[in-house]
Amino acid sequence: MRTRILDWLFAATLAGIAAPAIAQVQAEHGSIEQDYREERLEGLQARQQAAQRRSWRAPDWRPEPVVSINLLSVNDFHGQLSPRAVAGRPAGGAAVLAAYLKAASNESTLIVLDGDQVGASPPNSALLEDEPTISFFNLLANPHCRPFSRQMQMPRSVQPFAQQRCNLIGTLGNHEFDDGRSELLRLHTGGNHRKGPFLEDEWEGARFPMVSSNVIDQTTGDSLLPPYSIYYREGVRIGVIGAVLKDTPSIVSPSGVAGLRFIDEADAINQSVAELRRHGVRAIVVALHQGGQQTSYEGPTQPEADTVTGPIVDIVKRLDDDVDVVISGHAHGFTNALVPNANGKPILVTQAFSAGTAYSDIELVVSRRSRDIVEKSAAVHTTWADQGAGLVPDAEVATLVAQADARVKPLVERVVGLAQGALSRSETPAGESALGNLIADAQRVATDAQISFMNPGGIRADLDSGEVTWGELFAIQPFANDLVSMDLTGAQLKTMLEQQWSGQSYARLLKPSGIQYSWSASRPVGNRVVEMRDATGALINPAATYRVTVNSFLAGGGDNFTVLTEGTNRVVGPVDLDALVDYIESLPQPFGAAVEGRIQRVD
Known part of the structure; x- marks a missing residue:
C-alpha cells in the first residue's frame, strides 16, 4: 500500500518544491505521516451499491477500487447570520446552516464557500466589518485548518499544498471587493479594523484557505490569492480552482478594484487546470462566483432537467475536459445540472440559492487507478429551521451570533418612523418602485439637488409596515455609499438613461426623483428614451445644466453608467443611509411612498 508521505512527496517534486519549503509546510502541519490517517479500503460491493445512486458515470467505467468524496457548498451567504423566511417558513441562519452542514459531513467532506460570503450583510455582521x-x-x-495569513506568507509554489487536510475552502465574490483590496485582505489575513476590536481582541482572520485564479495584481502580474489548492482524501488528489465573474469591475465601485485586473474566467481556470x-x-472542482x-427540483441531479441559462453556460462550454464540477453562485438561484463543454463532456454545475437558506450536497466517486472522477451527482437541500437538523441549531455558532446581536442591538433597534404600509422594491413593467422612489427622494432632499437616481442593485430588502427601525433601513441600504452631487447637461442625462440598457447583461432601471421620463422597448438600444421632463413638467433641455445626485458607486461609473464619471463640480455629501434615516424622521408620521408614474413605458 502506498504511504501518504510518498504520495505527498511525489506531488511536491512535480511542483518543484525545494527541501526548505517542504520543511516549512511540515512545520506548519506537524509530521505529514501523522497528519494523514491510514487509507481505508472498503469492499467493491459496497462501492458499487453506492454508485447506483450517482447521476453520471464515466462511459469507460468499470468496477475498480474507488474513493467517495463529499462536497458541501454554500454560495452568496452575505453575512446572513440570522434566519430568514422562505415560502413563509424559517430557514437558514448561521446556527441552523452549521447544524445541517455538520450533519451531512463525514471524514471525506470538503466544504466550499463560493463567494459573497460577506457584503450587503445585515447589521449584526456588517456593523462589525463582517x-x-x-x-x-x-x-x-x-483542526487541520490553519490561519490563511500563514499560507499567504509561504512561497507561492508551496501555497497550493499548505492546507491539504483542511475541510474548508473559499473563493471570492464581487462583494468581497466592496471595501477594496486592503480590507479584503485584512478580513481574511487578520489585523484589527480601525473601528475595532469587535468580538475578538486581536482579529486573526480566516482559518481556512481562499483561492481565486482570475484576479490579477496589476503591479506584480500575479494572482491576488493562490489560484487553487490541492487536497488529499484517502490517497487521491483533488484540485479546487477559484474564480469570480470577470465583470466585477462594472458592478463594484472603482475604488474597490483599484490596481486589479479581472481576466476571463474560462481562460484563468484552464490555465490552472x-x-x-x-x-x-x-479530479478537478471549480468554485466560480x-x-x-x-427550474428548481428536489433530489439528485436529473440529466433530463430543464436547460440552464445564463452566463455560466458559455463559461462551462469553454472549460477543459479535466474539469468535473463547477460550483456556481452570484445569481442567487438554483442549479443542479450536467452542462456539456464544447467537447460534450458533462460537467456537473450546482448553485444553492443564497443567504444560507440552502446548500449543495455533491457526491463524487474517484478512481484510484485513473485518479479521475468517474461518477458524480448532487442535490440542493433547503436549510429549514423548523425540521430536521434545523431543530437543533449549533450551540457554539448560536453563541457567536448572540454576541454579535448584543454588540449592535442599541443602534439596530432605534425606531426611526412609522410606515403606514409595506414598501416594496419590486418594479412595475416600466421599472418604477415605491421603495426606490422613497430612497431617491431622500437623496435629492439631503443634497438639495434638482434630480437624483438610485440604482436598483443597491436596494437590498423591502420595508414592512409599522415601526421602522434603523436596522431595517440598514438592511435596505447596507453599503455605506457617500452621496455625490454633480453637474450634468440634459444631453448627459439622456446618455445616462440610455445606458440603462446599453452595455448591460440585463436592464438596470434607475429609480428617479425630480425627473419623469418615458421609454420604448421597441426602439433600438441607445435610443429608447422617448421624453424627459423635470419636476415642474418642463422638457429637459439638452444644453442646460442640472444638479444631479447619485451614490458614490454610480458616480464612479458603476453598473456601466460611465457618463457619470464626466460630471463636473462634484461635492461629496452624507452617507446614503444617513440621508434615508434623516428623511424618514422629517416626514409626517405615519409616512408612505407610492409608484407615481415617474417612469413610463409607452409600448
Missing part, C-alpha cells in the same frame, strides 16, 4: 461571518466559518473548520495536471491532479438559472 468579522462575525468569518468567525462563523472558522467554527466549521477542522494545466498546472494541476503537472502536479498529477485529475458566476451563475445562471434553472
Whole structure:
C-alpha cells in the first residue's frame, strides 16, 4: 500500500518544491505521516451499491477500487447570520446552516464557500466589518485548518499544498471587493479594523484557505490569492480552482478594484487546470462566483432537467475536459445540472440559492487507478429551521451570533418612523418602485439637488409596515455609499438613461426623483428614451445644466453608467443611509411612498 508521505512527496517534486519549503509546510502541519490517517479500503460491493445512486458515470467505467468524496457548498451567504423566511417558513441562519452542514459531513467532506460570503450583510455582521461571518466559518473548520495569513506568507509554489487536510475552502465574490483590496485582505489575513476590536481582541482572520485564479495584481502580474489548492482524501488528489465573474469591475465601485485586473474566467481556470495536471491532479472542482438559472427540483441531479441559462453556460462550454464540477453562485438561484463543454463532456454545475437558506450536497466517486472522477451527482437541500437538523441549531455558532446581536442591538433597534404600509422594491413593467422612489427622494432632499437616481442593485430588502427601525433601513441600504452631487447637461442625462440598457447583461432601471421620463422597448438600444421632463413638467433641455445626485458607486461609473464619471463640480455629501434615516424622521408620521408614474413605458 502506498504511504501518504510518498504520495505527498511525489506531488511536491512535480511542483518543484525545494527541501526548505517542504520543511516549512511540515512545520506548519506537524509530521505529514501523522497528519494523514491510514487509507481505508472498503469492499467493491459496497462501492458499487453506492454508485447506483450517482447521476453520471464515466462511459469507460468499470468496477475498480474507488474513493467517495463529499462536497458541501454554500454560495452568496452575505453575512446572513440570522434566519430568514422562505415560502413563509424559517430557514437558514448561521446556527441552523452549521447544524445541517455538520450533519451531512463525514471524514471525506470538503466544504466550499463560493463567494459573497460577506457584503450587503445585515447589521449584526456588517456593523462589525463582517468579522462575525468569518468567525462563523472558522467554527466549521477542522483542526487541520490553519490561519490563511500563514499560507499567504509561504512561497507561492508551496501555497497550493499548505492546507491539504483542511475541510474548508473559499473563493471570492464581487462583494468581497466592496471595501477594496486592503480590507479584503485584512478580513481574511487578520489585523484589527480601525473601528475595532469587535468580538475578538486581536482579529486573526480566516482559518481556512481562499483561492481565486482570475484576479490579477496589476503591479506584480500575479494572482491576488493562490489560484487553487490541492487536497488529499484517502490517497487521491483533488484540485479546487477559484474564480469570480470577470465583470466585477462594472458592478463594484472603482475604488474597490483599484490596481486589479479581472481576466476571463474560462481562460484563468484552464490555465490552472494545466498546472494541476503537472502536479498529477485529475479530479478537478471549480468554485466560480458566476451563475445562471434553472427550474428548481428536489433530489439528485436529473440529466433530463430543464436547460440552464445564463452566463455560466458559455463559461462551462469553454472549460477543459479535466474539469468535473463547477460550483456556481452570484445569481442567487438554483442549479443542479450536467452542462456539456464544447467537447460534450458533462460537467456537473450546482448553485444553492443564497443567504444560507440552502446548500449543495455533491457526491463524487474517484478512481484510484485513473485518479479521475468517474461518477458524480448532487442535490440542493433547503436549510429549514423548523425540521430536521434545523431543530437543533449549533450551540457554539448560536453563541457567536448572540454576541454579535448584543454588540449592535442599541443602534439596530432605534425606531426611526412609522410606515403606514409595506414598501416594496419590486418594479412595475416600466421599472418604477415605491421603495426606490422613497430612497431617491431622500437623496435629492439631503443634497438639495434638482434630480437624483438610485440604482436598483443597491436596494437590498423591502420595508414592512409599522415601526421602522434603523436596522431595517440598514438592511435596505447596507453599503455605506457617500452621496455625490454633480453637474450634468440634459444631453448627459439622456446618455445616462440610455445606458440603462446599453452595455448591460440585463436592464438596470434607475429609480428617479425630480425627473419623469418615458421609454420604448421597441426602439433600438441607445435610443429608447422617448421624453424627459423635470419636476415642474418642463422638457429637459439638452444644453442646460442640472444638479444631479447619485451614490458614490454610480458616480464612479458603476453598473456601466460611465457618463457619470464626466460630471463636473462634484461635492461629496452624507452617507446614503444617513440621508434615508434623516428623511424618514422629517416626514409626517405615519409616512408612505407610492409608484407615481415617474417612469413610463409607452409600448
